[in-house]
Structures are given as C-alpha cells and as structure tokens.
Amino acid sequence: MIKRRWKINSKIQTVEFSEDSRLLDVLRERLDLIGTKEGCGEGECGACSVLIDNVLKLSCLILAATLPDNTEIMTIEGIENTTLGKKIQKAFIEANAVQCGFCTPGMIMATYYLLKNFKNPDNKTIRTALSGNLCRCTGYRMIFDAVRIASGRK
Amino acid sequence: MYIGKDIDRIDGWEKVTGKTRFVADHRMPGMLFGLTIRSPISKGRLKNIYFDNRFDFSQVVIVTAKDIKGSNFIHIIKDDMPCLVSDRINYLGEPVALIAAKSPAIAYEASRHIKVETIEETPLLGIEEIVKTYKREPDSLTYFYQPTINKGNLKEGFDEASYIVESEFYTGFQEHLYLEPQGVLAYQKNGKFFILGSLQCPYYVRPAVAKVLGISEEDTIIIQAPTGGAFGGKEDFPSLLAAHAALLSQKSGKPVMIVYDREEDISFTTKRHPSYVHHKAGVMKDGRILALDSTILFDAGAYTTLSPVVLSRGTLHSCSVYSIPNVRIVAKAVMSNIPPPGAFRGFGAPQTIFAMESFIDTIAHRLKLNPYDIRKKNLLREGSQMAFGQVLKEGVAAEKCLDRVVAISGFNKKYESYKKQGKKKESDVLRGIGISTILHGGSFTGSGEQVLKSRAAIELHPDGIVEILVANTEMGQGMITTFCQIVAEKLGIPIEMVRCPLPDTSVVPNSGPTVASRTTMIVGRILLLCCDELLKKIRDKYGDEVKIEKGIVYLQKSRRRLSFKEVASALNKSGRVYIEMPYDFPPDQVWDEENYRGTAYPVYSWGAIAIEIEVNKYTLDVTPINLWTVYEIGKAINRKAAIGQLEGGSIQALGYGLLERCELKDGKFYQNKLQTYIIPTSEDIPEIKTEILEVPYSRGPFGAKGIGELPHNGVAPALRNAVLNALGLEINEIPITPEKKSASLKNRGLL
Numbered sequence: 018m019i020k021r022r023w024k025i026n027s028k029i030q031t032v033e034f035s036e037d038s039r040l041l042d043v044l045r046e047r048l049d050l051i052g053t054k055e056g057c058g059e060g061e062c063g064a065c066s067v068l069i070d071n072v073l074k075l076s077c078l079i080l081a082a083t084l085p086d087n088t089e090i091m092t093i094e095g096i097e098n099t100t101l102g103k104k105i106q107k108a109f110i111e112a113n114a115v116q117c118g119f120c121t122p123g124m125i126m127a128t129y130y131l132l133k134n135f136k137n138p139d140n141k142t143i144r145t146a147l148s149g150n151l152c153r154c155t156g157y158r159m160i161f162d163a164v165r166i167a168s169g170r171k
Numbered sequence: 172m173y174i175g176k177d178i179d180r181i182d183g184w185e186k187v188t189g190k191t192r193f194v195a196d197h198r199m200p201g202m203l204f205g206l207t208i209r210s211p212i213s214k215g216r217l218k219n220i221y222f223d224n225r226f227d228f229s230q231v232v233i234v235t236a237k238d239i240k241g242s243n244f245i246h247i248i249k250d251d252m253p254c255l256v257s258d259r260i261n262y263l264g265e266p267v268a269l270i271a272a273k274s275p276a277i278a279y280e281a282s283r284h285i286k287v288e289t290i291e292e293t294p295l296l297g298i299e300e301i302v303k304t305y306k307r308e309p310d311s312l313t314y315f316y317q318p319t320i321n322k323g324n325l326k327e328g329f330d331e332a333s334y335i336v337e338s339e340f341y342t343g344f345q346e347h348l349y350l351e352p353q354g355v356l357a358y359q360k361n362g363k364f365f366i367l368g369s370l371q372c373p374y375y376v377r378p379a380v381a382k383v384l385g386i387s388e389e390d391t392i393i394i395q396a397p398t399g400g401a402f403g404g405k406e407d408f409p410s411l412l413a414a415h416a417a418l419l420s421q422k423s424g425k426p427v428m429i430v431y432d433r434e435e436d437i438s439f440t441t442k443r444h445p446s447y448v449h450h451k452a453g454v455m456k457d458g459r460i461l462a463l464d465s466t467i468l469f470d471a472g473a474y475t476t477l478s479p480v481v482l483s484r485g486t487l488h489s490c491s492v493y494s495i496p497n498v499r500i501v502a503k504a505v506m507s508n509i510p511p512p513g514a515f516r517g518f519g520a521p522q523t524i525f526a527m528e529s530f531i532d533t534i535a536h537r538l539k540l541n542p543y544d545i546r547k548k549n550l551l552r553e554g555s556q557m558a559f560g561q562v563l564k565e566g567v568a569a570e571k572c573l574d575r576v577v578a579i580s581g582f583n584k585k586y587e588s589y590k591k592q593g594k595k596k597e598s599d600v601l602r603g604i605g606i607s608t609i610l611h612g613g614s615f616t617g618s619g620e621q622v623l624k625s626r627a628a629i630e631l632h633p634d635g636i637v638e639i640l641v642a643n644t645e646m647g648q649g650m651i652t653t654f655c656q657i658v659a660e661k662l663g664i665p666i667e668m669v670r671c672p673l674p675d676t677s678v679v680p681n682s683g684p685t686v687a688s689r690t691t692m693i694v695g696r697i698l699l700l701c702c703d704e705l706l707k708k709i710r711d712k713y714g715d716e717v718k719i720e721k722g723i724v725y726l727q728k729s730r731r732r733l734s735f736k737e738v739a740s741a742l743n744k745s746g747r748v749y750i751e752m753p754y755d756f757p758p759d760q761v762w763d764e765e766n767y768r769g770t771a772y773p774v775y776s777w778g779a780i781a782i783e784i785e786v787n788k789y790t791l792d793v794t795p796i797n798l799w800t801v802y803e804i805g806k807a808i809n810r811k812a813a814i815g816q817l818e819g820g821s822i823q824a825l826g827y828g829l830l831e832r833c834e835l836k837d838g839k840f841y842q843n844k845l846q847t848y849i850i851p852t853s854e855d856i857p858e859i860k861t862e863i864l865e866v867p868y869s870r871g872p873f874g875a876k877g878i879g880e881l882p883h884n885g886v887a888p889a890l891r892n893a894v895l896n897a898l899g900l901e902i903n904e905i906p907i908t909p910e911k912k913s914a915s916l917k918n919r920g921l922l
Contacts, residue, residue, distance in 0.1 A: 019717065021349070045196075050189075051189070051192060051196035051463070052188070052189020052190065053189070054193075054350075054351070054399075055195070056350045056351070056352070056433070056845075057433040057844070057845040058433060059433070059844060059845060059846060060431055061845035061846055062350060062433075062842075062845055064350060080579040093188065093189035094188070094189055096188075096189075097188050102315045106184075106187040106188060109183075109187050109726070110179050110180060110184065110187060111185040112813050112814065113177075113179075113811040113812075113814070115180060115183050115186050115187060115646030116400075116647035116648065116649070116815060116819065117349070117351065117398065117399045117401075117646055118182070118185075118186030118187075118191050118352045118397065118399065118647070119193065119349075119350040119351040119399030119400060120600075121186050121187055121189075122187075122189040125187060142855045143853075144854050145854065147851075147853040148852045148853045148854045149852075150851075150853070151348075151350065151850060151852060152350070153347075153348050153349060153350055153400050153402070153819075153823065153850065154350075154400055154647045154692035154815070155815055155818065155819050155822075156815075156819040156820075156821060156822030156851075156854075156856065156859065157814060157822065157825070157851075157853045157856050158818055158856070158859050159811075159814075159818065160853070161853070
C-alpha cells in the first residue's frame with residue numbers, strides 16, 4: 018500500500034491505496050468522489066477529467082502513486098466552492114448543456130480550465146478546449162453557449 | 172404558464188455538481204463484481220468449459236447454464252436467445268459462463284483460467300455476404316420476419332413511366348456510444364430480487380429476470396438508476412445483463428454488480444442493424460415517381476430479439492415522405508452470426524430513409540432535375556395515401572419543412588453553383604449542399620399501443636405535492652422536466668409542487684417502455700387524463716366549479732379560495748388520493764397485421780435538412796460547414812429541451828453518415844474501442860441552425876407529437892446528397908469515408 022498526503026478540493030487529506038491504482042480509482046473508491054466518471058478507461062472520452070496542480074488531466078491514465086505528497090487535486094466536487102465553477106454550473110443549466118449528465122462533470126472541468134486561462138475565448142478556442150470531452154447527447158452547440166454565458170459573453 | 176417555455180432541467184443541479192449516482196457509483200456490503208466468459212467462435216457447439224486448477228476457484232462464484240433454475244431464454248418478443256450457452260453457439264462473444272468475485276481483479280484472474288472449448292462451424296457474417304446469398308439462394312437463409320407491401324399495379328406503373336432508375340444502398344453498424352456503459356446491480360432483500368440498473372424499460376427487464384430466476388414477477392423488482400444516455404441501447408440489452416447479475420446473486424446470496432468496460436460494451440451489446448436496400452423506380456420526365464419496387468434486407472444477427480419490429484418500422488418508413496401510386500416492398504430480417512443488433516433511435520427508419528432520400532437525389536441527378544423540384548412533385552400531403560394504405564388526416568408538414576429549409580439555407584442557388592464548380596481547377600476545396608425530407612411515426616407501430624395497454628398514475632399527497640408515477644425513464648432527454656411541466660400546467664400549480672421520481676416496478680404502474688418517441692405523446696396524454704380525474708375529485712369534494720391558478724384553488728360559486736395544500740390535505744382525509752388511468756387508444760387507428768395494412772401510426776412528425784460541406788479534392792475529406800434543420804413536432808413542451816433533442820439527434824446522425832465506421836473482421840467488431848470507433852467531437856460539428864414548426868396534434872398533450880427519433884432520420888442522406896453535389900459521385904454506402912469516395916472515383920476511372 019502507498020500513502021500520500023494530497024490537497025484535494027482545498028482540503029489536505031491522507032489517502033492509502035495499492036500500487037496499481039489509477040487516480041480515478043483512488044478518487045472514486047477511497048474518497049467517494051464519484052462525480053469523476055469512467056467512460057472509457059483509455060483517455061478518449063474525458064469523463065474522468067480533473068485538475069492536477071491546476072492543469073487539466075485524465076485521471077484514468079494516471080497511476081496514483083506517481084503523484085507526490087502536496088499534489089493539489091480538484092474534482093467536480095470542489096468546483097461548486099469556487100466563484101468561476103459555480104458560474105459555469107449555472108450556465109450549463111441555463112444553456113441546457115446537460116442531458117444525461119455523465120459527461121457533464123468532465124465537461125465542466127474542461128470549461129473551468131479553459132476559462133481560468135482564457136477570460137473570453139473565441140468560438141474556435143472553445144471548440145478546441147472541449148475536443149477531449151465527448152458528449153453523445155447534446156450535439157455540443159448548447160455546451161458552447163454555456164461556455165460563452167459563463168465567460169460573460171452572450 | 173409552463174408549456175412552450177425554456178424550463179431548466181429539474182435534475183440539472185445534481186448533474187452539474189457530480190452528485191448524481193449512476194449505477195457504478197453504488198456499493199453495498201459484501202458486494203461482488205461480475206464478469207462474463209464468452210464464446211471464442213461465431214458458430215458451433217460448446218464442447219466443454221475447462222477450469223484450470225492452478226487458480227483457486229473457491230474464491231469466486233461461477234454460474235453456467237446448468238445453474239439456471241428457471242428458463243434459459245431471455246424474454247423479448249420470441250424467447251429464443253439463451254441467457255447462457257448450453258449447447259449451440261450463434262455468435263462470437265455469446266455469454267457462456269459468469270464469474271463473481273470480491274474485486275474485479277480477482278474475477279479477471281479467474282477468467283484467465285477458464286477455457287471455452289468448442290466445435291466450430293462456418294458462420295454467416297456481414298451484410299455483403301447476406302446479400303450475395305440472398306441473390307443466389309434466398310431459401311437458404313433464415314428469416315425472423317418478412318413483411319410485404321403492395322399498392323396499385325406495379326406493372327402498369329412501370330409501363331407508363333418514361334424512365335427506369337435503379338440503385339442499391341448499404342448502411343453499416345452504428346454503436347450507441349452512450350457515455351455511461353451498460354451496468355446493473357442485483358441484490359436480494361426480504362426474499363425478493365432487486366435490480367438497480369441503467370435501463371430504459373423496467374417492465375421489459377422484470378419478466379426477463381423473473382423467468383430466468385424461476386420466481387414470480389412480483390418478487391422481481393426493477394429500479395432505474397440515473398441513466399447516462401441510452402438511445403435504444405438500453406431498451407433490450409439490459410434484460411440479458413440483469414439476468415446475468417441476478418443469477419450470480421442468486422447463487423452467491425450476495426449483491427452483484429456487472430458494469431461493462433467500454434471495449435466489452437462496444438464488442439457485445441446491440442447496434443443499429445446494417446441494411447441493404449434495392450430500389451427500382453419508374454419515373455416520368457417531370458420527376459413524378461409512378462412505380463417503386465423495393466427490396467429491404469436487415470442483418471438481424473443471431474436471435475430474434477427486437478428485429479421484427481425494427482424491420483417493420485424501417486419498412487413502413489421506406490418510401491420516406493413520398494406519395495407513390497404503385498409500390499411493392501419486400502422486406503426481410505435475416506438471421507446471421509453476429510451479436511443481435513437492437514433498438515437504436517429511429518428503429519430501422521434511418522436505414523430505409525437513407526436509401527430513399529439518397530435515391531430521390533440519384534433520380535434527380537440522372538434525369539438532370541433539381542432535388543427540391545423532384546421532392547415537391549412527389550410529396551405526401553393531407554389526404555395522401557401511404558403505400559400501406561394509411562390516409563393522412565392531419566398535420567402533414569413535409570412541404571412546410573422543405574420550403575423553409577430550402578429558403579434559410581439558400582439551397583437552390585448554392586446547388587446550381589456548386590454543381591458547376593468541378594470544372595474550375597483553381598481551388599483545392601470543393602463545396603456541396605444536400606437536402607433531405609423526412610417523417611417519423613410517433614408511438615408503437617400498428618396495434619402496438621393497444622397491446623401495451625399503458626397505465627400511468629398521479630398521487631396527491633397531503634402536503635400538496637403531486638407525484639407522477641410512471642415506468643418511463645429519464646435518460647437525458649428531459650422527460651422528468653417535461654412531465655412535471657404537463658402536470659403543473661394542467662393542475663394550475665407551481666412546478667415545484669410536482670415530483671417525478673425514477674421508476675421502481677414495485678411502486679409504479681406499467682406505462683410502457685421509454686422508446687418509439689412515445690413518452691410525451693402517449694404517456695403525457697395519460698397524465699392529462701389523470702389530472703382531469705383529480706380535478707373532478709376536487710369538484711366533487713366541494714360540490715363547486717373549480718379554477719386553480721398558481722396553486723390557489725378558487726371555488727367559483729361559493730367564491731372561496733383555498734390553497735392547493737389545504738385541498739390536498741382535505742382530500743387525503745378520506746384515504747390515499749391515487750389516480751391511475753389507461754391510455755385511450757384511438758378507435759380509428761386500425762392496423763391489419765396479417766395483410767400488413769392500415770394506420771401504422773396515429774400521427775407523424777416531419778422534418779427537412781440541408782447540409783453544406785467542403786470536400787478536399789486530394790484527401791477527399793469531408794468537412795460539414797453548415798447544418799440547417801427544420802422539424803415539425805406538434806408542440807414543443809419545453810423549448811430548449813426539444814432543441815437539445817433535435818440537435819443531439821442530428822449530430823448523432825451526422826456521425827452515422829460520416830464518421831462511425833464499425834466493421835466485422837472474422838465475426839468481431841474491428842473498431843471496438845473509443846480510439847477506433849470515432850464519434851463527433853466539438854471540433855467536428857458544423858454551425859447548426861435548428862427551427863421548430865408546430866402544427867398541434869389533436870390527441871397530443873398540448874398538441875405535442877413524438878420528437879426523440881425524428882432527427883436521426885435525415886442528416887446522413889442530406890450529407891450523401893451534398894457529396895453528390897460536390898463531386899458528382901453517387902456514393903450509396905454510409906459512413907461515407909474518404910476510402911469509399913476514392914473507390915468510387917477509381918470505378919469511374921477518375922482516379
């Protein structure tokens with residue numbers, strides 16, 4: 018077993034896990050952070066997106082043991098407590114960017130990362146930034162609308 | 172108050188905060204993880220299941236066909252699909268045994284020490300092989316269903332026609348690719364079996380599981396977990412998966428969860444049926460079609476499952492929106508050795524409409540007519556008779572949709588200009604524009620709804636909350652919000668006072684499956700009937716005329732006003748206020764299954780699509796630039812939810828036509844991962860403009876018709892027609908990959 022002290026959603030937590038655990042497994046099984054989803058387990062769908070030290074990553078492709086102590090991890094459960102995150106969540110509902118909700122946590126993480134780095138992204142930037150997150154329900158246009166609403170552009 | 176408005180999703184906040192618990196997010200004490208052992212061959216016999224004793228099998232639970240206490244068949248239409256192979260093997264990946272263990276890792280380790288030993292036979296694989304055999308020896312094939320349609324006099328029609336046009340069309344598999352893979356959790360409590368699952372039709376799963384376990388349906392309780400997309404993929408398949416988990420739970424006495432990983436899900440669950448359509452038409456010089464002779468073959472896979480009804484809907488939609496006086500259609504669902512294809516949004520119609528909407532452009536192309544003009548010459552209008560005898564009575568909006576989409580896309584001008592561009596050599600990129608006009612019948616085919624006898628209920632609680640009790644499922648489409656809107660509007664109460672929990676078969680009546688674009692149209696109507704009944708109860712209680720607005724009950728004659736909550740509390744004093752009503756099947760909807768004639772659907776939704784593309788002259792890569800869609804749906808109960816359905820469906824259909832290649836190689840799907848099975852991403856979609864037209868349906872709730880499947884019918888043929896416009900190539904197979912275009916160019920000596 019491996020033991021790490023991470024800052025998860027702004028809270029310092031100690032967590033133990035087996036050597037072969039993916040970060041996705043640790044979040045879901047050890048910490049009950051079930052908002053992070055497994056859609057493919059091979060880094061294609063983006064449903065497991067989280068922020069690691071403020072960078073968007075796919076938790077299904079990361080061996081948890083490779084993350085040292087003091088790593089900062091933010092999941093969908095931590096998003097609600099940030100001003101920007103809450104704004105994005107509201108915008109997703111307003112724009113009807115949510116249908117089944119399975120891709121939604123990952124999609125919101127990707128949006129959060131985009132808007133952290135680009136205050137007012139143009140349409141092309143939005144499309145590129147979300148291209149690692151698959152959605153099968155919406156056809157994406159309403160998700161683009163949500164990003165624009167969250168960025169203050171209507 | 173609520174109808175036609177943009178109402179936020181009731182389950183939205185839970186979903187954006189990641190709090191929604193899908194089935195894989197559940198854990199129970201002592202829960203085991205299940206895994207499936209599958210057949211390594213496509214056809215043959217099971218000789219032996221070999222357990223390698225280097226693994227300690229005492230740490231796992233194993234189930235084979237011998238452990239089944241009830242029937243070893245999954246109940247769907249015809250009980251011919253085994254739950255587990257006992258002798259005959261009919262497809263590669265057919266379930267042979269089940270394992271459950273404390274962890275997925277142990278279950279996996281056990282699976283590596285089990286060998287399925289078989290005697291192999293020659294399988295029938297692939298639609299091309301089916302077509303080849305059909306042309307040579309049709310009697311050597313096995314058919315699950317073979318409807319035929321005859322209208323008018325085919326010979327006279329062909330004799331009178333100026334031209335004969337003929338073409339063949341192929342469509343491939345399509346994987347639903349719901350983001351949440353298939354999963355169920357089976358457990359026992361107080362002598363009853365429970366299934367919590369990602370599923371569309373709890374009352375399909377219930378008899379299937381009960382029969383396999385050998386217990387009563389009352390002791391089998393199905394609960395829907397929040398469902399992460401389905402699109403038909405969770406209509407029939409969960410019956411098999413739930414039976415597997417239940418068997419493992421029955422043997423082990425423990426809760427058992429089976430969640431497929433993506434590769435297993437793509438490899439072994441249902442897909443859209445591959446199809447072959449041959450059309451031969453007799454056409455007048457002006458483009459009027461006088462005669463149509465069609466053959467339709469669907470690859471129906473190893474067992475009957477839903478193929479008869481999928482083929483039926485496909486056959487009934489195969490003339491698309493055209494009124495043709497003389498028609499013969501011969502359709503067949505052919506047995507083969509692939510995992511049974513199943514329900515998928517559109518249910519057979521996207522295949523046959525692809526063929527007809529492509530064929531009409533082929534006729535236009537060969538006769539040098541404009542695709543818009545030829546459509547106008549042949550459209551169904553009010554009073555038209557369809558090939559199977561139905562006379563269209565109300566709300567025929569094909570022409571309205573077509574005219575509108577042609578206007579907003581600038582189709583005619585672009586079409587003519589793009590047709591000539593091939594001669595100019597300066598640009599590397601060619602443009603093309605294509606259209607299609609479509610329909611989709613709402614609710615079950617023929618007398619299906621009469622057989623279903625759906626019942627829905629509402630309950631008025633003492634605190635004034637109105638609870639909707641239906642077996643229908645929220646899988647993303649927005650049913651919960653739509654139903655709450657319908658009930659709140661009808662009762663005159665705030666939407667916050669209406670609840671619509673996910674179904675549990677021990678609580679809700681059987682309002683039928685969540686399929687066939689029937690939920691709003693049929694079950695929404697039953698809810699209105701329930702509301703009428705409740706309003707009557709309130710009138711009777713106070714002996715007064717009643718008007719309810721914003722949750723205030725006005726007693727008209729006695730000029731009293733009460734809060735809805737007071738009324739609820741008063742009504743509950745004399746017992747539970749539970750109102751259950753059946754669907755009132757329209758008496759004039761008569762379908763003759765024996766002669767395959769009559770009113771196939773009570774009403775149709777309509778649409779027209781235009782798509783503009785760019786084609787790279789060297790790579791033959793197609794980039795969709797603009798997509799215009801106009802859909803007529805009776806009434807949009809929730810405007811943004813409706814647009815969400817229409818756009819989502821349109822993009823799924825774009826994937827079907829352009830990207831989603833799924834090939835069989837030796838009985839296995841070659842593209843069985845997300846790395847190889849490609850669906851549209853945010854970078855692949857065109858600019859989309861969606862318009863809704865509303866011609867209210869007399870029997871629909873607030874005029875609403877079916878909507879869910881309609882948008883899957885038209886984008887693929889419009890795209891194919893745009894390629895024809897850009898390159899002058901008739902490509903008759905989807906997905907239209909660069910390889911197909913290149914092969915077509917080579918055939919014509921152009922490459």
